[in-house]
Amino acid sequence: MKPSAFCTLPPDRIIDSSPLGLVIRDGFPISPGHTLIIPKRHVGSFFELELEDRSELLALLDRAKLLLDKEFSPQGYNIGINDGPDAG
Numbered sequence: 001m002k003p004s005a006f007c008t009l010p011p012d013r014i015i016d017s018s019p020l021g022l023v024i025r026d027g028f029p030i031s032p033g034h035t036l037i038i039p040k041r042h043v044g045s046f047f048e049l050e051l052e053d054r055s056e057l058l059a060l061l062d063r064a065k066l067l068l069d070k071e072f073s074p075q076g077y078n079i080g081i082n083d084g085p086d087a088g
């Protein structure tokens with residue numbers, strides 16, 4: 001399996017992780033607290049992830065929200081998935 005850009009992230013970029021996923025702050029935030037939740041399994045699309053991966057990513061999403069609530073107290077959240085190169 002060929003390493004992805006996310007395999008070689010410096011450890012200090014990773015703010016949370018689990019066996020199947022990791023959480024980082026975006027390097028070019030669209031808004032304060034812009035956070036990425038990334039599957040560790042190398043797939044080309046969200047739709048190729050197993051239910052197990054998806055569940056764990058959602059658990060990381062909940063944990064990321066707790067951190068963001070504490071740090072930024074946002075009034076709301078945008079939660080999105082860019083799936084495939086043409087979707088960014």
Ligand SMILES: [Zn+2]
Nearest residue numbers: 003004006007
């Ligand atoms: Zn990788």
